[in-house]
Amino acid sequence: MNTLQTLFSLWEDTGFHNANWGNIGMIIVGMILLFLSIRYSIKPLLLIPLSVGIVLGNIPFFHEAAYHIGIYQDGSVLNYLFLGVLKGIYPALIFLGLGAMTDLSPLISNPKLMLLGAAAQIGIFATFLGAMVFGFPMPESAAIAIIGAADGNTAIFLTSQVANTLGTSGEGMAVQSLIGPIAIAAYLYMALVPVIQPPIMKLLTTKKERLIRMKPSRTVSRFEKILFPLLGLLLTAFVAPASLPLLGMFFFGNILKESGLTKQLATTASTIMIDIVVILIGFTVGASTQADVFLKWQSLLIFILGAVAFMVATAGGVVFAKVMNLFLKKENRINPLVGAAGVAAIPDSAKVAHEMGIKEDPTNHLINHAMAPNIAGLIGSAITAGLLLGFLF
Amino acid sequence: MKMMSITFDFTLIDNYSIIITVAGFCIVLATLSLSVCFFTQLHSLLDIMAKRKLKKQGSATHDDTQKVVMTGEENAAIATALYLFFSELHDEEKYVMTIRKVSRTYSPWNSKIYGIWNTMKHW
Known part of the structure; x- marks a missing residue:
């Protein structure tokens, strides 16, 4: 594998390459909920973990990768x-x-x-x-x-x-x-x-x-x-x-x-x-x-x-x-x-x-x-x- | 966003779902009603038992006229007083006076000699 291929493979793994509008939209929703819960103290005990979870769950990743990270992927930490x-x-x-x-x-x-x-x-x-x-x-x-x-x-x-x-x-x-x-x-x-x-x-x-x-x-x-x-x-x-x-x-x-x-x-x-x-x-x-x-x-x-x-x-x-x-x-x-x-x-x-x-x-x-x-x-x-x-x- | 054809069809409600709805609601209502009856009667039953026990012991029975009726506010005041007492939140001084000596190391930044006011006097 030459250097170019290695770099391309790395690029394929990044969130920038795998991002879609859905993910970005959900990350924005998570950020808004986080802002509301911190700024206006709306149910912070519930909304802060929830909104951080929304952001984290929507970080785009390479689904075909050998390692499992998504919540719906068997064996990943989030899945457990x-x-x-x-x-x-x-x-x-x-x-x-x-x-x-x-x-x-x-x-x-x-x-x-x-x-x-x-x-x-x-x-x-x-x-x-x-x-x-x-x-x-x-x-x-x-x-x-x-x-x-x-x-x-x-x-x-x-x-x-x-x-x-x-x-x-x-x-x-x-x-x-x-x-x-x-x-x-x-x-x-x-x-x-x-x-x-x-x-x-x-x-x-x-x-x-x-x-x-x-x-x-x-x-x-x-x-x-x-x-x-x-x-x-x-x-x-x-x-x-x-x-x-x-x-x-x-x-x-x-x-x-x-x-x-x-x-x-x-x-x-x-x-x-x-x-x-x-x-x-x-x-x-x-x-x-x-x-x-x-x-x-x-x-x-x-x-x-x-x-x-x-x-x-x-x-x-x-x-x-x-x-x-x-x-x-x-x-x-x-x-x-x-x-x-x-x-x-x-x-x-x-x-x-x-x-x-x-x-x-x-x-x-x-x-x-x-x-x-x-x-x-x-x-x-x-x-x-x-x-x-x-x-x- | 995946598109979905939203249907609105009352015929989708079959007999079984109506049975679930009616029977389910009635069962919840009946279960909680049964609890209401039981716990309403339980209080009266406990009252009767307490009276009998007192009679057996030869003590004066407590009838309704002797019952202490307290308002919620009185209850709250007593509860707060007990809470404060048990949490030891009432004032209790140690009666030991100490003078804590605070030692400060010398620094030209807090020196009176080099203070800004001293400089200003010369102006």
């Missing part, structure tokens, strides 16, 4: 890290951490708020049918619909099980790998909760309803706190066994916390472990947006359907709270703003409900009440994911 997403390992670990950091007292003290979390699931099921109308096969429709939960982990888990590789669905239709667009959409809507939810909440409620003061929560005993995750685990596992990797881990984490005897395990799960997993999941999901896989018309449609699912879920929670008020005594009435927290975006949607309540009446603190449907939404969406998985296989 991506296994945690593909096999649903990271979402399960994040649920463990969430369980270890979540106080279920608001839910136990006012169990009827759990129904709001169930009502918000209407967004997922409505979008499931909506996606089918647009020609998506059933497994893909289920994966797209779960974006309505506004919980990236549940979305990644279900997508990893039903739409993560090229294959065929039960009806013989081609199923594509949708993890990239679905995860990005779910995380994006998680970040946009304070932007998307308030107009819907305002539209569906009157000023009088927004001023409703809810009864203070009662004190919850330690016995109840330990019993709840245990019974929750048994009940949900028996109803939807497919949701066990998520809910099993969530309730396990909560038992670690509430037992009071495994403080260091609960602390590790809710701090160091969850931080490591967030780095890995954010980064690898970002890197999975390789232009040739991500830049398709379906991705745009997924973003639109995901937004619709999230908006319907928010509206479902608010409207159901209003319906519940028709049957409740005056002193037990629910502030409908709390209903919007029925989506699984913990704790963002609860914070939004609280902030909207504060805007109307600075002394009306809704955060504690809003956490109840928020946790119920997380549990409900995991059950929904399990049910969809059960129906599809």
